[in-house]
Amino acid sequence: MNTLTVTALEAGYGNAPVLHDFSVDLPAGTITAVLGANGAGKSTLLKAISGLVPRTAGSVVLDGEDVSALPVEQLMPRGLAHVPEGGGIIRELTVTENLRLGGSWRRGATARRTTELAVAEVLDLFPGLAKRREALGHQLSGGERQMAALGRALVSRPKALLLDEPSLGLAPSVVAQLLAQLAQLRDDTGLTVLLVEQNVGSALAIADSALVVALGRVVARGAASELRGDEAIRHAYLGY
Amino acid sequence: GCGGTSGDATAGAPGVTEDTILLGSTQALSGPAAPYAAIGKAMTAYFDYLNEHGGVHGRSIELKIADDAYNPSNTASQTRKLVLQDNVFAMAASLGTPTVSAVSDFLTQNKVPNLFPTSGSRVWNQPDKHPAAFGFSPNYTIEGKVLGTYISEKFPDKTVCFFGQADDFGADGLAGLEKVVKVAQKQEYSPANTDIAPQIGALKSAGCQVTVSFTTAGFSALTLGTAARQDFKTQWVFTGSGFDIPTLEGFLKEDTIELTEGAITSAYLPVSTAADNSWIKLFKEINQDYNGNARFDFNTVYGMSVAYTVAQALERAGEDLTRDSLVDAVAKGGIRGPMLTPFQYSEDNHSGASGTQVYVARAGVLEPASPIYTTDDGDGDVVESTTPPAEAPQDGLPQ
Amino acid sequence: MDRFVFLTVNGVALGAIYASVAIALVIIFRTTRVLNFAQGAMAVASAYGGMAVIEYSGSYWLGFTTALVLGGALGAAARLTVFRSADRQGHLNPIVIGIGLLIVIESALAIAFGPTERHLSTAFSRDLLHLGGTALLSRQDLFTLLAVGVVMSLLAWTLTRTRIGLQMRATAFNPVVARLHGIKVGHILTLGWVIAGVVGALAAMLVVPTGLGLFPQAMDLVFVLGFTSAVIGGLDSLSGAMIGGVATGLALSYASGYLGSELTYVAAFVLLLGVLLLKPAGLFAGTTARSV
Amino acid sequence: MLKGSPDSGLSVSGVTVQFGGLRALEDVTLSVPPRSVVGLVGPNGAGKTTLFNVVSGFVRPSAGQLTWDGHPFHPKPRRLVRQGIARTLQDVGLFPHLTAVENVMLGRTTQRRAGYVSSLLGLPGSARDERESRRISTEGLDRLGVAQHAERQASALPYPVQKRVALARALVTRPRLLLLDEPAGGLGAEDFEPLAELVKSLPGDPDSPCSVLLVEHHMDFVMGVCDQVVVLDFGRLVAAGTPSEIQSDPAVAAAYLGIDPTDIEVDAGTAVTLTEEPA
Amino acid sequence: MLQIKLVRHGLLTLAAAAVVALLVLQSEDVSNFEYIQVAAYVCAAAGLTLLIGVNGQLSLGHAALMAVGAYSAALYLRSGSEDSLASAGDLFVALLVGSVTAAVVGIAVGAVAARLRGPYLAGATLALGACVVGVTTYFDHLLGGDQGLTMPLTEVPAPLSAALTSYQWSALVSLGTALLVLFLLTNLKYSPVGREMAAVRDHEVAAQLCGLSVARVQINTFVVSSAAAGAGGAILGVLYLQIASPGAFTLFLSIYLLAAVVIGGLGSMRGAVIGTVIVLYFGRLIEDRVAHLGLSTAQTDRLAAHLPLAAFGVLLIVVMLAVPGGIQGTLGRIAPRLLQLMETVGGKK
Ligand SMILES: Nc1ncnc2c1ncn2[C@@H]1O[C@H](COP(=O)(O)OP(=O)(O)OP(=O)(O)O)[C@@H](O)[C@H]1O
Ligand SMILES: Nc1ncnc2c1ncn2[C@@H]1O[C@H](COP(=O)(O)OP(=O)(O)OP(=O)(O)O)[C@@H](O)[C@H]1O
Numbered sequence A: 001m002n003t004l005t006v007t008a009l010e011a012g013y014g015n016a017p018v019l020h021d022f023s024v025d026l027p028a029g030t031i032t033a034v035l036g037a038n039g040a041g042k043s044t045l046l047k048a049i050s051g052l053v054p055r056t057a058g059s060v061v062l063d064g065e066d067v068s069a070l071p072v073e074q075l076m077p078r079g080l081a082h083v084p085e086g087g088g089i090i091r092e093l094t095v096t097e098n099l100r101l102g103g104s105w106r107r108g109a110t111a112r113r114t115t116e117l118a119v120a121e122v123l124d125l126f127p128g129l130a131k132r133r134e135a136l137g138h139q140l141s142g143g144e145r146q147m148a149a150l151g152r153a154l155v156s157r158p159k160a161l162l163l164d165e166p167s168l169g170l171a172p173s174v175v176a177q178l179l180a181q182l183a184q185l186r187d188d189t190g191l192t193v194l195l196v197e198q199n200v201g202s203a204l205a206i207a208d209s210a211l212v213v214a215l216g217r218v219v220a221r222g223a224a225s226e227l228r229g230d231e232a233i234r235h236a237y238l239g240y
Numbered sequence B: 001g002c003g004g005t006s007g008d009a010t011a012g013a014p015g016v017t018e019d020t021i022l023l024g025s026t027q028a029l030s031g032p033a034a035p036y037a038a039i040g041k042a043m044t045a046y047f048d049y050l051n052e053h054g055g056v057h058g059r060s061i062e063l064k065i066a067d068d069a070y071n072p073s074n075t076a077s078q079t080r081k082l083v084l085q086d087n088v089f090a091m092a093a094s095l096g097t098p099t100v101s102a103v104s105d106f107l108t109q110n111k112v113p114n115l116f117p118t119s120g121s122r123v124w125n126q127p128d129k130h131p132a133a134f135g136f137s138p139n140y141t142i143e144g145k146v147l148g149t150y151i152s153e154k155f156p157d158k159t160v161c162f163f164g165q166a167d168d169f170g171a172d173g174l175a176g177l178e179k180v181v182k183v184a185q186k187q188e189y190s191p192a193n194t195d196i197a198p199q200i201g202a203l204k205s206a207g208c209q210v211t212v213s214f215t216t217a218g219f220s221a222l223t224l225g226t227a228a229r230q231d232f233k234t235q236w237v238f239t240g241s242g243f244d245i246p247t248l249e250g251f252l253k254e255d256t257i258e259l260t261e262g263a264i265t266s267a268y269l270p271v272s273t274a275a276d277n278s279w280i281k282l283f284k285e286i287n288q289d290y291n292g293n294a295r296f297d298f299n300t301v302y303g304m305s306v307a308y309t310v311a312q313a314l315e316r317a318g319e320d321l322t323r324d325s326l327v328d329a330v331a332k333g334g335i336r337g338p339m340l341t342p343f344q345y346s347e348d349n350h351s352g353a354s355g356t357q358v359y360v361a362r363a364g365v366l367e368p369a370s371p372i373y374t375t376d377d378g379d380g381d382v383v384e385s386t387t388p389p390a391e392a393p394q395d396g397l398p399q
Numbered sequence C: 001m002d003r004f005v006f007l008t009v010n011g012v013a014l015g016a017i018y019a020s021v022a023i024a025l026v027i028i029f030r031t032t033r034v035l036n037f038a039q040g041a042m043a044v045a046s047a048y049g050g051m052a053v054i055e056y057s058g059s060y061w062l063g064f065t066t067a068l069v070l071g072g073a074l075g076a077a078a079r080l081t082v083f084r085s086a087d088r089q090g091h092l093n094p095i096v097i098g099i100g101l102l103i104v105i106e107s108a109l110a111i112a113f114g115p116t117e118r119h120l121s122t123a124f125s126r127d128l129l130h131l132g133g134t135a136l137l138s139r140q141d142l143f144t145l146l147a148v149g150v151v152m153s154l155l156a157w158t159l160t161r162t163r164i165g166l167q168m169r170a171t172a173f174n175p176v177v178a179r180l181h182g183i184k185v186g187h188i189l190t191l192g193w194v195i196a197g198v199v200g201a202l203a204a205m206l207v208v209p210t211g212l213g214l215f216p217q218a219m220d221l222v223f224v225l226g227f228t229s230a231v232i233g234g235l236d237s238l239s240g241a242m243i244g245g246v247a248t249g250l251a252l253s254y255a256s257g258y259l260g261s262e263l264t265y266v267a268a269f270v271l272l273l274g275v276l277l278l279k280p281a282g283l284f285a286g287t288t289a290r291s292v
Numbered sequence D: 001m002l003k004g005s006p007d008s009g010l011s012v013s014g015v016t017v018q019f020g021g022l023r024a025l026e027d028v029t030l031s032v033p034p035r036s037v038v039g040l041v042g043p044n045g046a047g048k049t050t051l052f053n054v055v056s057g058f059v060r061p062s063a064g065q066l067t068w069d070g071h072p073f074h075p076k077p078r079r080l081v082r083q084g085i086a087r088t089l090q091d092v093g094l095f096p097h098l099t100a101v102e103n104v105m106l107g108r109t110t111q112r113r114a115g116y117v118s119s120l121l122g123l124p125g126s127a128r129d130e131r132e133s134r135r136i137s138t139e140g141l142d143r144l145g146v147a148q149h150a151e152r153q154a155s156a157l158p159y160p161v162q163k164r165v166a167l168a169r170a171l172v173t174r175p176r177l178l179l180l181d182e183p184a185g186g187l188g189a190e191d192f193e194p195l196a197e198l199v200k201s202l203p204g205d206p207d208s209p210c211s212v213l214l215v216e217h218h219m220d221f222v223m224g225v226c227d228q229v230v231v232l233d234f235g236r237l238v239a240a241g242t243p244s245e246i247q248s249d250p251a252v253a254a255a256y257l258g259i260d261p262t263d264i265e266v267d268a269g270t271a272v273t274l275t276e277e278p279a
Numbered sequence E: 001m002l003q004i005k006l007v008r009h010g011l012l013t014l015a016a017a018a019v020v021a022l023l024v025l026q027s028e029d030v031s032n033f034e035y036i037q038v039a040a041y042v043c044a045a046a047g048l049t050l051l052i053g054v055n056g057q058l059s060l061g062h063a064a065l066m067a068v069g070a071y072s073a074a075l076y077l078r079s080g081s082e083d084s085l086a087s088a089g090d091l092f093v094a095l096l097v098g099s100v101t102a103a104v105v106g107i108a109v110g111a112v113a114a115r116l117r118g119p120y121l122a123g124a125t126l127a128l129g130a131c132v133v134g135v136t137t138y139f140d141h142l143l144g145g146d147q148g149l150t151m152p153l154t155e156v157p158a159p160l161s162a163a164l165t166s167y168q169w170s171a172l173v174s175l176g177t178a179l180l181v182l183f184l185l186t187n188l189k190y191s192p193v194g195r196e197m198a199a200v201r202d203h204e205v206a207a208q209l210c211g212l213s214v215a216r217v218q219i220n221t222f223v224v225s226s227a228a229a230g231a232g233g234a235i236l237g238v239l240y241l242q243i244a245s246p247g248a249f250t251l252f253l254s255i256y257l258l259a260a261v262v263i264g265g266l267g268s269m270r271g272a273v274i275g276t277v278i279v280l281y282f283g284r285l286i287e288d289r290v291a292h293l294g295l296s297t298a299q300t301d302r303l304a305a306h307l308p309l310a311a312f313g314v315l316l317i318v319v320m321l322a323v324p325g326g327i328q329g330t331l332g333r334i335a336p337r338l339l340q341l342m343e344t345v346g347g348k349k
């Protein structure tokens, strides 16, 4: 079954459409990489799915439920987490508070405990972050911010995760670690990921399938391994 | 509406026609000084009464009130509008010292009579510089001298202190007081700061036995309340304009009688609680019939009194009304009205009335405690007034 | 010495009042990043409601409660009407909108209740209590200190220790990210306004009886001093607002007592400058932001 | 090469920086010789940007000295360009409401001759000054291939163009040392090549030769352009040498490249190899 | 480019001056008197526009700087012989004195302001604005306390006295000064100096890395802005109020100036003019409309007294909600579209 199904999506800013007839299926427990040049519309795709950019047509189905009409704030409780470009760490909150934010939508008696547990897990996952848990967001280095942002999304225990260039500004070791952990989460918990990356090689290494975007349209899609081997696509769209 | 009057110069003077006289006045209808708006209303009420009873020389008086919110910038523009656009004949009882000061040069330049600004300042008495401006109430220096005289007779050996607003109001009052008695301790307050506890505390520690307070009504109430709270017992002496019992009642409510008991004040007009006074009777009737039975307090008495006096000046100026004839009529002297003492108007004195009477508050009513005194704002003696106050005319119309 | 003690106590009692205004401003600022210039006017409007109920029913506490409820309602109403879109428009538009609202409210109050001062009673007696011979504070002063202290602690606890508090802070700093995390930003903002409205109304109920009484502009200058207090404390800090309020109260009391009443605002200004020159983001500012 | 002992470049010795309880840099010593490109690499939070902040005067070290042009150096951000050092920021740092060319013109602030008076009065002298500055700035944009965006507002430019405008702004100051903080961050692979060419050409530039200190996480970029590479980890300098020496240093591999089979999975290893594969 | 811009707005200023002269000569005394106020506010609003819009520093205390202008002009004029008229020369010097003194005060305020950001700056300047009354009362022997300092009237210079009424003369001087201020500030805004102000507003760190001293740029801007406010204050005091008194320079004046700047459209000198005119005239127009609703005075006088002000408040809110970018920005956005619309409509015909 698909965790996330996006069908015939059209979206843009003001009266400038960016995405055209965009469809993508995310089977449960898979990682799908979205590749493409700067300005191709990758970030816009994620924003349109989570509702940050208004959709003019098409539908988004999350875990069997049509969420196209729901406002942004109702998606995280339904299992969709979006880590925006740059991470969106709140500069004035501490690392721990930022992480707790990922669980602040939970209500009820066990909410607090569940969140604290998830926060602890994330700090285990990123030991670098654990050392800086009382630091404010603005004090963090670029890489620490990315880790905190990903960690915060994980605290919500999402079914589907939209990740926008998580490797931006990260050291190779961290990128490797991060992606490895993503793959691990997919395998262990069945997490479904839509991963936007400039870092084509790394992305394809962990992705199950991938699509290539140009000018707001899907120009190629397939299993990650196929795309990795496809010389023509590599030259035309991936720039190496 | 005043549409018909402007520019119609049949009678030779701006704002005057066969059957109307247009007067202008700037008042604080909005903003923090808006409580004084009652003065303008009382003036209008008196003119309505007058107009219904024949007006002045067959002309009815229209009073155009413009709101300046007690901001001199607005006074400047509103007064120009009244003079240049509406062509008012004269200005009557505009409110405030800083506000009217901002237009006195303009009015003089345009030869517009500036009758009776509502202010106890001495600045209106400058016949050389402002030949068409006349004060109304006794200035605060006169009041200070009278109160000082009373204190020196009644409480000869007590420590006398002073509490006043940190501007000319307080300074002029203190100047008058100091001409007569020695002041042991002086404290000032700024109207922008309602915490006067430090000042009252200082007066208390100075051991003040008699405290003269030149405060506006709100601050008089605050003074009494703060002193009571600090257990500061003194003989209070208040300036008349800040000690009108109905006004204080608005602030002090059920504590009014207790807190005001025994306090001394002075008055230059019949006090609003003097039920038997002929003027008060007249004004109460007018208040009932023409002013929607508004709260009958100092402002009401003041407004009607000044309106009466303006009407009297117009009456005396005669049938052929011009600005010069109005100024001459006032400067000639002889105008009286409800004022307890005569005005001092002459060619070279444009200050208003010259004296006041001392009162004591007893059970929420002001009772006379001295003869009527007069003096000047210089070094002249404080003497008993020789002319008794005028009675209100039977018909309430200016003589 | 006696005078010093007297002025100090007087300053603290005054300061508690400025602190309550400061807290109201800080709450809105912390949750919406809006400086609400209509805060004072809204508080006065609530106090008028309270006064009307006290006059009608004769019960102070009924009126007091009414004022607080009204304050909350006005806060919600302001946020849901004129300030609705203001969240998204930088910090200047809301200031102008606040000024417009201030003018409208004050005029409306003058129309409804007249421009003259109205009497507003206090919860407790304002007569000074004698403690070992010297009279320092009244029951009402104690009530003020207690009320402001309780409100401050309650709010501080809510903001730092609860889920809603975290949501409020996240919303203030980054509404988009907050929405992504399932926070109903609109509701949170409204909640901030409601709380500020209630605290503002409390401030008005405490401050008005100490002044000339209730009139439409009764809180104008108190607002300026409350704002000063909030800035001294650091606009993001509730305890800062409290300390800032007391510091302002003391500065005013000393200036008025030792130098002259006309210098009170100058004293507030000098205090503010002094603090800001040493700590440009207020006494309780967090660590200075990393800029690069 | 104006004054001092011209060929001594920048050197940093024994620099330590403390933020509260966190030691961001500890006894770091390195130098940037003239006409060289030095790469500064290390894991996130290692202190690379902090070191830049020390060199550009935003952070005062608690210990250590700097020398520049053979003189002891106490940097202040606003004096930097006058002393021949330019810096780009990790987050681009353009003036969003100004146009691209205005952004670059601000790089020439220190050459402005027109003062307040002539600016107030709009005197012709100031207009001439302005024309000259605009010409130079447009050339600067052209050198980076973005002259066609000159009149667009900076905030509306695509990210790669913004990065180039920022670089142009740094270059028009005619620096002798350029500090580049993640110049390739966020750029697609297609933009790497021209950027690398540019950076490589700077030390040999005939009219204003300029050495470069750069922080970058894209290892292929770093290896391609740098003469020397310095590795920081937890604020400490752990290795320095030529790119090939660094790549073969096992400590570096563990600390930075993440090739440590014991705690990272096979997939991750592949990821790293892949990043290194092209170029 | 730049030169064209400079020449263009030099010409524009001349054209505006001609229009203004015609307007003044055509107008009644009352209108001319109001132009003086408009001119005074425009000067201050233009200065505030530079400060807020171009440099990004907020001031809620510009009325205090206007007060400095008014008082210093008053002190200068009163230093001459007491009762005589002030000559045209004295008048110009007084305006200059007002402007320069305010600029000097602006150095001190600006030095403090340069350390503060956003709401902290707002708080500090608001508190500054609240000091005017205190300072004038405390130094009442010098500044006349609550009543202020009256000023000598100014005379129309002899060669013009036959042709101009004193109001026309005052309006010409005031509006001329305002145009000069607008001209100078516009020059500054489009000069390298103006660009540096904008750079500091947009990104302080990057500005430093371009070799700018953020504090110095901010202080300089504050000084220029104060000088403009001082000129406005001097005009208001000398030519409009003919008195310098604290009641005219309240917090509300500062706030009205801010409203004018924001309503007009931040950062645009034309916006400052439009905003001022709206705040002054449109506000008054509504007030007059409301005042003429024919509310009977007896029962509804409270309504009649306060409705105009309420209407003004509503105006501020409505303008801000309808055109959040300010009028000038909206005109800028609408005008090309209107043109386009007209073209397409024309094309179809
Ligand atoms: N807020 C915005 N307003 C208007 N247009 C925008 C906005 N954000 C992005 N765009 C435009 O939408 C298009 C797609 O942008 P998007 O950010 O989705 O690209 P991307 O593929 O994520 O690129 P990058 O790799 O640089 O992040 C671009 O042409 C961009 O200019
Ligand atoms: N102003 C500051 N206050 C507190 N901590 C700081 C500050 N600046 C940096 N740090 C801390 O110092 C450490 C080094 O930060 P720095 O930004 O130099 O790292 P970096 O090497 O540039 O990392 P990245 O590659 O992720 O950008 C980090 O842990 C960061 O949180």
Ligand SMILES: [Mg+2]
Residues within 6 Å of the ligand: A042, A043, A044, A085, A164
């Ligand atoms: Mg993107």
Ligand SMILES: [Mg+2]
Residues within 6 Å of the ligand: A141, A142, D048, D049, D050, D090
């Ligand atoms: Mg960094």
